[in-house]
Amino acid sequence: MSARIGICSAAHLHADSYAACLDGLEGAEFVGVTAEGDEVERTKEKTDEYGTDFYAPDELLARVDGVVVCSTNADHGDWVERAAAAGVDVLCEKPLAPSVTEARAMVEVCESAGVHLGVAMPLRFCQPVRNAKAALDDGALGDVRFLSGTNRGRMPGEWFTDPERAGGGAVVDHTVHIVDAVRWLTGEDVREVYAEIDTRFHDVPVEDCNLLSMELSDGTSFVLDGSWSKPDRWETWGDATLRLVGTDGVVSVNCFGQTIKQTRDTGDAGIRSVYWGSNPDEGLVRDFVDAVAEGRPPLKTGADALDDVAVVEAAYESAERGEPVAVESTAERLRRPERTP
């Protein structure tokens, strides 16, 4: 039997890619899309492109086994709550929520409703990242001592620069992908963050410079540049890279490095690089569909994402205080004895 899948809101542009992956996917039935409020119009406009139908929220949730939530960050919680109430599994666009408190509430509501909550972390399905993981697991690098990553982009505009709907700027948008990849690759958590953030590229009410200097739970150094520093006319949307420096070797991963250089004199004129590598979103959507069908959690769970969101929170705190800030992992928090008043 096919897993019946829907998409809640196309406010996040990644909905386009997930819809394309769902289209004709074996074992999946792409039932339709839904949205609420001012996201309805944009989402309805997408039904032709997606080759699917628009339903009212409750109607869609009644027809599906799983949904992908691609709303603004601020609305993730509402959609997850509604899906959980309808007994529907969820794959939520990243970041799970702008704060650990909200993210934890989402995890808890899904746990008590008995539905699985996953978070869209496509880099775990990026083939170069998987190859690096194989090298790491094989011991080819010795002990990893330093990780240096980037996840830059153009300034995305729209709701992404609205502190209310996005929950922040480049820190919220471009921290969790590489943080998750590093946690997945090394099995370590981030225990300290120092952040240099600012707004220097665009006239927006959120930060667009995001440079983080972190330490993992085993003492490994980890730095990340997640700035919106790519010019509007840059050759593509941005990048995702990671350098792993070990005692026995170095591996550098450029997740979207497989490109063609295209030059057009007419039509959409200009020079751009066109990605031709394997599409990590296909693996992400495949895993979610299989998880729904098999009644198991997806590879990246909401519970695991709490520790990514904690890094985002700590980054803002560090920038505010001008010093490194400790990050308490969920595991540490659970081990900590409750204080008596």
Next chain:
Amino acid sequence: MQQVGLVGSGFMAATHANSYQHIPDAEVTAVASLDESRDAFVEEHVPEADVYADAEEMMDAADVSVVDVCTPTPSHRPLVEAAAERGLDVFCEKPMARTLEEAAAVIDATERTGVTFMTGHVLRYFPEYAEAKRRIDAGEIGAPGTLRAERLSSPPAHGSDNWYSDKERSGGVLFDMAIHDFDFLRWVAGDVERVFTRSAEWENGLLKQHAVVLLRFEDGPIGHVEASWAYPEDTPFTTAYEFAGDEGSLEFDTREDDSLRVPGGAGEAHIPRSPLATDPYTRELDHFIACVEGGADPDITPEDAYEAIRIAVAAVESAESGEPVYLSEVGA
């Protein structure tokens, strides 16, 4: 015409000896080196030059007007002082000194004696860096936002007595590698307000070290300087930058320079390495010699070299304390 007394017989001394052959107003007339390889060095690079084991003896006895210091960092101060006291103009490899106290002594000696003095922050003479500086100054990237620079290498195995691996002497990657980018970024973006460093290091016969320094400049831009001696042996020396501003960006990566490739290594030894008509070291020394001849002050001032060391000192302090370090708290 300047008579150059070269101090040192290692990698950089060889580079400089070769550069002087392309500078009409200078000739290497003497070489002093503690290393026993000095005779072979002179034979190979400057067969006309006199050979000395002692640098001060060379300064006193040889026919030299300029001293070029290409020795391990801790010897820079005494050698520059000795030359300056003899009224000899001095070129000194970077970093100018190992500590701020030594750096201050170097400045004092050169100012007191009035000799022409310059430190080898050669990056300013690399066309790919000089061109970026020119374009940033012309406003072509707008206001700088993030300034990233990388310098990645295997640990240097060519130093005498493995001095690079001794952080007391070399200062490690932050003093020996990152200092190039500290100087360059300060040239481009002005003075630094604070730094925060992560550094990992281990031993493997040689000191392996990888470090990233986040810099906040007084004018607001954020810098990322990544320096490594952790790459495997035989990795080509790699430098890269990405300077992004509110109106555009500039990117460079040596790995993408395909101006001269020699598949299979056929006859590689006979093909000149630098695909530039004038290599950066020659441009650097040519400028210095022109200043000596014409009496002008070199582009790179002793204060520039001092400030680069101050950033490196702050970066090392941050790596050790795990806290951001403000430059206002470092030896000012």
